Amino acid sequence: MARDSLAGVLMSGPVRPAPHPAREWPPSFADRLAAPLPRFRDVMRLMWSVPSRAPLGDADRIPVLRTGLQPVRSTDTALTWVGHATYLVRTGGVSVLTDPVWSTRIPGVPRRLTPPGVAFGDLPAGTASVPGDYGDEEDSQPVDAVVISHNHYDHLDAPTIARLPSSTPVLVPAGLGDWFRRRRFSEVVELDWWETAEVAGLTFDFVPAQHWSRRGVRDTCRSLWGGWVITGPDGRRLYHAGDSGYGPHFAEIGRRLPGIDVAMVPIGAYAPRWFMRPVHMDPEEAVRAVADLGAARAAGMHWGTFALTSEPVLEPLTRFRAAWREAGRDPAELWDLAIGETRVLPA
Template identity: 45%
Template sequence: MNACTQSAAVSEDVPRHHTAGGFQNLYGSAQQHKGLWPYLKMRYFDERFPELPSAFPFAAIEPDHELISQPQHDLQLTWIGHASALIQIGGRNILADPVFGERASPLPVAGPKRYSKPGLSLAQLPPIHYVVISHNHYDHLERETVEQLGDSVQWLVPLGLKAWFNDLGVTRVVELDWWQQAALGGVQFTLTPTQHWSRRGFGDTNATLWGSWVVEAGGRKVWFGGDTGYAQPLFQEIGRRLGPFDLALIPIGGYGPRWFMQEKHADPDDAVRIHQDLGARYSIGIHWGTFILTSEPVEEPPQLLAQALARYGVPQDRFLVLQPGQTWALRTQTTAQAQPADKETGGVR
């Protein structure tokens, strides 16, 4: 079993994001989550949600199984769909928020249904060493996947979630607070803040923590955003403490309507600002193109992202969207003709 070292808390005082009954955000209103009934009113009376698309231009493609099974680069990312991704770094295979089921719901026959199949199935994955979880919502934490992977992998979760895993018989779980770190088998994991919320049942709102992950190995550094609203001081602090990053996985969907979602879900404009705040060399858009969870048209996030990149003067090839199953790699060029500034390039396969 890999050795694990966990850092001490930043201060002996109770952190500001801790409350008597759980956790809170550091920015925005005191309660980002407006509650179930306001959501249902918005969903079914105030806003018109899109229909399931008959054809989706970003549908899953056949993955490059050879490249995934035998990585040729020191950093590879394969988008599975929504917030789920396979990160291959430093000779380790890391899953982020793996969700493979048909619905992001506690019910097998109701709730948001997947309209784009996973880019990789569980059976197609290479041997997984670690799994990072951003928070406990059903579109990020799937019980069936946890039960299937079980103790064959090492799980890393935000504070308060370890007991839920233990109840399922899963014991290889490292639980961290914001800014705490775990060193495992040559990979360093840091849980960093986001602006979001948590709930899995009817009486556990914000009882467990939410967050993002920094993964460092082999001289490379990745930030996985999970799900978050925008708070500039938060992301600037992450960039200042731990950046710059070779790659950031940044949410670009789940933002409509803005009057309801703004504080907890980034839109493409927010995503570009997060990219800049973090000091990311490359970014890939996640948290879109899989489930209808909010009111924006399903094809809109990449369109608005392209507009935001132009507005902020960020080259289009520095913040990409992928199709499920598509692999992005940070390539190291070794040709004598390569100039120093061009020795590393990011590209898709």
Template identity: 35%
Template sequence: MKTRYVNLNDVSNKKTFRDMRKWQKERRSKEKDLTENIPQCSKKRIQEIKENRSITSYTWIGHSTFLLQLDGLNILTDPVWAKRMGFQKRLTEPGISLEDLPDIDVVVISHGHYDHLDFPTLKKLKGNPYYFVPIGMKSLFIKKGYQNVREMSWWESFEYEGIKIHFVPAQHWTRRTFNDMNTSHWGGWIFQTTSKTFYFVGDTGYFSGFQEIASRFMIDIVFMPIGAYEPEWFMAVSHISPEDSVKAFIELEAQQFVPMHYGAYRLADDTGPEALERLLREWKRLQLPKEQLKVLSIGETVM
């Protein structure tokens, strides 16, 4: 019998056919402006990125994909360059083309949903990456021909080329085929370098795990999802709202908030600009320091 993974406190996100019908009926009644999109960075630092092996940097490719350059390693989070997601066209082009990437040393996968794990993208990556994946997923990677794969459970850690990599909980679910629901886990990744600690949250609803993570790690920079939350009665368990993402950031006691998971694919009823507007409004309402929020254009690099 296959292992089926669960959330903390056994929080369930199972939805009924009736729930799906209700959501679809609501969606038909909404009018959304899909002509306004998240802007591309006007000054991309492609050559600097290609040559960089010493300076800490991060670049938002789009959605949940970042290129992190940490202690000489090139790390990709949830690499997805797909032009479509299901029946929907990608709304914004990736910030850097696959051809312009440097050789990749490490890839981390938060979970198996197609907007976070795209094998056609992985086939095109330069270099010979080492893959870190949630428990239950290694067999799929081996089947696809990948050998450098390490499977990790929640709270497990591994040191790779001087960087400590930790797999931490998230509140979500996963599925790639009809009968494989939750047969692999989901979570976030924390990278501890010689100078800073980075937390890639992955895909999650708001949950008590943020407090536990805060008790174990001192986070400098958190890459936090803010999109795919509408309708909230349907999505809240597995997709955090902009307001709750700020609440989570405060609980984490992190130094900087970098929003992600918005503006590339239409996975729910909200739009990228709507998610960002709600985030900025909540940040202002709580009078949080402006310098702690780093909103990136697509393709923008911070060095």
């Protein structure tokens, strides 16, 4: 949609419905686009003008701290970066996975550059853990909830989803619920922007992002995209942006849902800018987004795992750190995590 239309959505009143599996959605969410999708000639220009993927010579310098999952107390709020947009969030004694991807490969891109920071079998058992579909320990419920930002393959990974028991609660954008129901998931909550659900004692707000969706050749924008604000019983508030270009929605999220303790923001897959700007932030824009959100801390993601675009593999991290310094932010508030690293919010 045009920016004035996006602003109209942002300024509409808050909605708190009772989500229901049978909700009907429009056939397309293309009216939520902030900019037109690339045309065929834009794609051809991209293919001919720049390398389609980053040089991988520095991939072995991507920081990885794969030493096992750090235990935390039930009263702690902790983030562990598994890789790409996958975080393990532990707050209020509850475990949540964001955009889980454990696969070595996803369609259309080279093999994973770095291993998942946490082995899937090492995920903490959910507080409502139940026997798995096949009765073995690995298939017991590893987490209390899963949130999905949108349906692109680097955020919605079918082989990883297949490892979760069908009883796992999943919170997804509008229009994406049937994908999970076809896979026999029984606890599926679909939300539109600014809608809210409660699972396992946590509050989940689905918030706007400047992006798009597609999984096949005929489903462009048939499901929505967005980010998640997770609020724990102690009031600790975490934001996961999913994928997003920079836009006015960040300030609106900060206004409606103030007091964000940590913002997980994408800092990679931004080159070339003429092509990626509408849908992917660069590191400098990510720092601006954190300021707009009013977030106390930033945690980077969406880099160092898959070579999606043409920027050097280490550049997102170096630019993110530099932009944070130039903004005058406290270095301790920048959670520039290694893959597999856990950081705990101070009491």
